[in-house]
Amino acid sequence: MAARTMNSIHRRIATALAAVLLVAGCSPAPRPPLDGARIGGPFALTGTDGKTVRDTDFAGKYRLVYFGYTYCPDVCPTDMQRTARVMKALEKADPATADKIVPIFVTVDPDRDTPAAVKQFVSAFGNRFVGLTGNPEAIAQAAKAYAISYTKQPPGPGGGYLVDHVAVVYLMGPKGEPISFYSRDMTDEAMLADLRQWVK
Template identity: 55%
Template sequence: MNRNNNPSAARTVAFAFAAACALALVGCDSAPPAPEPPLAGAAIGGDFALTNSAGETVKWSDFAGKYRIVYFGYAFCPDICPTDMQRVAQGLKQLKESDPAKAGRIVPIFITVDPERDTPAVVGEFAAAFSPDIIGLTGTPEQIAATAKAFAVGYSKGEPVEGGGYLVDHTTVTYLFGPDGAPIATLPTDKGAEAVAAELDRWVN
């Protein structure tokens, strides 16, 4: 049969061709789905009541609507904590230079795991040494223990050091939380400030 002499068949072929073209266009125009955050659904975080450098009570809920970087450490740490905080501060600075609005939606928070030595003044001085934007928090040993547990951070007093004092063994992880307080991802402070800035740029909207 000559299909050119069959109007019904010709219409069927034309409709199928048009439908295929439409589907192709939809496929090209559709944006790929956003990747799911690595920590989506993780039971990390929760409300707390701690103390800032001015002696004021600060709660987790006070940061509602803001992205939050959270790091647990201690002011007398000889190397890891200062390095991580420096990279957080530098990463935020880089993001601020490229996208000030995005950086303005982020609050960096440092929480001590050494409340015996890290008074409000000490923790505030430590945080400010890296950036005036970093909020240093301390509390009673009980408050710090409860907060660390909620954020899946472990710590314990280590061996005494020469000259006095002691080290504190603790989890070294830098969390990023969303405006609703849900965990999003960990920041790669071990890879440098550029990697931190890139990860922030990826997840902060």
């Protein structure tokens, strides 16, 4: 009788465990924050060597895409520095994953940001960074595709001006699909953890 009781208990435990495992196995995988968002698209811009660079040139690579401008006094350098630190940390911890990512800087100030100016700017953050400029129409088209708004402010007394713009880093997938994003208040550690979660 005791043996039959123990066998019954074991069966109930086994059934319960099987149910738990079945539920766990059927649970949907976590979805990327930007899954299904209409962000990204084709572009034809100008690289730091003056040659045309297209979105298809990055096929098969994850991309960290940031829109800014080289004359930016604070926001852009700060955001670029964070991306550079995170990439450096990723190179140290997981070089194979780091090699799958291309950080891309796209200017929203094509009137001043020549290929040479963009080259000088991105080189300050490491040799992984790709810098892109272009004519105003091409820049506007790319910014619109990435949901980036920007506004050129009136010139000051010396002729200089600021450009207000959305400051966000997008993580795009190997097919150009949107995966995640990093706002200005995100820490290096959080950005690094997110990259390691989604870059496969």
